[in-house]
Amino acid sequence: MMKRTPLYERHVKLGAKIVPFAGWQMPLSYSGVTDEHQSVRTAAGLFDISHMGRFELSGKGAEAYLERLTPGPVHKMQRGSAQYSMLLNKTGGILDDIYLYKRGVDKFFVIVNAANLDKDFKWMTSHLPPGVDLKDVSGETALLALQGPKSWEVLVQIIPFGKTEIALRNFIETELVPARGAKGIIARTGYTGEKGYELVIPAEAAETVWNALLEAGKAERIKPVGLGARDTLRLEMGYPLYGHDMDEKTTPIEADLERFIDFEKDFIGKEALVRQREKGSQRKLIGFELLTGGVPREGHTIYSDQKIIGKVASGNFSPSLRKGIGMGYVDPRYSEIGSEVLIDIRGNATPAIIVKRPFYKKKK
Template sequence: MENLRKTPLYARHLEMGGKMVNFSGWALPVQYRSIIEEHQAVREKAGLFDVSHMGEIRISGSGSLELLQKAVTNDVSRLLPGHVLYSPVCNPGGGVVDDILVYRLGEDEFLLVVNAANREKDFSWFKQLAVEFPGVCIEDISSQVAQLALQGPLSVQILARLTSADPGSLPYYRASLDVEVSGVKCMLSRTGYTGEDGFELYCAAEEACRLWDEIMIAGEKDGLIPCGLGARDTLRLEAALPLYGHELDEDITPLEAGLERFICWQKDFTGKEVLLQQKEKGVRRRLVGLEMVDRGIPRKGYTLTSNGQVIGEITSGTQSPTLGKALGLGYVSVESAAVDTVVEVEIRGRNYPARVVPVPFYRRKRTV
């Protein structure tokens, strides 16, 4: 772990028994107790994640909105301060450079939250696009910021013990830009990557341990436990949330990934021409949800076949702790993408049947 990047909470993870692994060059806990226990805690009670490895890029100054409108596929102009949106960022060929969150902090100030593995690439990409917008300032502030994710149905009542703000009144995909949580100044966002209700809290890096400890203490009687990357992955997979490097990369377009709802066709953006052509002609492959008919667990890279012909491959797979089924996401030829189509997953030299099913596999009952 000596040569890996470490979040401000690295020592705390070791103290709490976190099993540390290399994730995109970061030393992060894959689990503390067990992945299943942590997964179930988030579905039924609450879990706390350290996601400080995520990158934060601040864009400010005259022309910031125009730059972002060019850079991302979604419509940033509809954001008011405190609003959040999800969007792919495309290259000129329509492939996905990254999928990010955009926070509007003010009229000409935005915060981008980017995937850890893409931090340097994204920063360079936005700097390159900003050449046309001389009034824009782009700063990588990742090292200054810590990010914690409190997720689960009891997250509102846990957080309410620590702030005079009313976390329960914060709408989904909105952020309170300046609140105090147990005396720590935070940006509080009702977002997450688990398919459950919850919050992401951004604070100064030096305040991360204090904030972590206060949240853990406040949630102890509700069954709050620390959670690692393992549960984060099984939770997001049940909710069919894409993971960059699995469901998304620079050779996959948002249309193939089923993300057209995050494209604003009424504006110009990088890659639009290629995506319009693809929309008119139709895609050749689609991302689908798969449920194993019999035994076997699909894993990334496993080949998908139909009638002896290769039709695609698995991008993510697991045994679902919530549903008790082996589930996967994968790209298949469009001819095999219809719901209830049966395909085969090659696992260790043998083929096992799987059925195309609707996604998400799991959907919580929404209250916000």
């Protein structure tokens, strides 16, 4: 049985194209992927991402537990800050990429990927020390993302008067005016590369808050946005997608996520990563742009000098750049920026150039 978010009926009424995704019936698009994509880049877009998992973690020793469980510098987090991180297995493979929110001393909120919810909960529970409590609150909450350069102008209309703009990778816990005082977590985080916010709210308030945001954003030409544009937006930024650009057989070093690792501390998977750093990895995630027409897709072969050097992990047509872009894993010897490679797109050897990510850079 496919799951539905608290906003499923709303999406149907808005004319969304519904598709299966990670066991959920989710909106792919409403007005069209390109139209929704441009709305987020130029104004504001509203996403229902309630399919993602949400855990509450609390109890004496919760911070020390996360410090050991994740490779990032949890000790650097202040109350009200958010941190991108990962769960790693003993061989350094990525079980999931996650977001941590520090709500207080030994009190955290964790967001995980939809397809990994059960696996993550089991993994985290299996390492729980006595006195630390992990609770799955996915069913009693909803998760919305309000993204785009005009997102603050929209958000400010549904939170109590006098709130100052939230700093990047920080969050507030506040009442939501339309939901008659229901409290939510509002974080300055996102997956689009634009200014934006993610809102954790009670499930029963989801439709009220969703409708209020769409109403508040009318002057800013806000649009509801589906998973199609969420994918093109994240790809333009070079953000990896779990299950495509990384999995349990991929390490953060191979996935170009080493900057999120604190090698000064102990964590699960550290020994394997230290060895890989010393020896060098067998493959590396690169970004590429097509030099001619075509759309690269996951699984397409990457060649150099008639030799197979890797495979495409994520690919699509970029609405902002008007060309095919992608990411893939290649032999590190062929990963230099500026190098030309060939992508096999349906039997056509399509020329591409390796570029620095993000692909899309906002004009100053």
